[in-house]
Amino acid sequence: VLGALAYGLFLMIFGDTVLSVVYRGRYAGYEPLVRLSALLPVTAAFVAVLGGVLRAHERMKLVFHSYGASTVVSLTLGLFAMYRWGPLGAVAGLLLSSLTTGCWMAVAIRRDLARA
Numbered sequence: 001v002l003g004a005l006a007y008g009l010f011l012m013i014f015g016d017t018v019l020s021v022v023y024r025g026r027y028a029g030y031e032p033l034v035r036l037s038a039l040l041p042v043t044a045a046f047v048a049v050l051g052g053v054l055r056a057h058e059r060m061k062l063v064f065h066s067y068g069a070s071t072v073v074s075l076t077l078g079l080f081a082m083y084r085w086g087p088l089g090a091v092a093g094l095l096l097s098s099l100t101t102g103c104w105m106a107v108a109i110r111r112d113l114a115r116a
Helices: 002-023 031-037 040-056 060-085 087-115
Strands: none
Touching: 002 031, 002 040, 031 087, 040 060, 040 087, 060 087
16 A cells, blocks of 8 residues: 555656656646556555455455446446546446445445444
């Protein structure tokens, strides 16, 4: 998780510079996408940790439900956002999908621990 936070922070601070240096201005105007996409590794890291907790407790059905909810969100809101806002919507859809997985897993863990 700390690595993902460091990488996300790096992209937030230096993403514009890296984008312009690596691609020599070819993608000028896409800087906001870099900052928004910097959140993706952070959410992915939290999903990995939460998924590990569920797997350790042998709650594979809850992992499946979490990814199922994420798929529904991605195929509805994610595709709509991509159609409506293009690349910005695509990144927002990915972020929303990852957040859905994480939130679903967090709620599942909280409910599961409350029963124990």
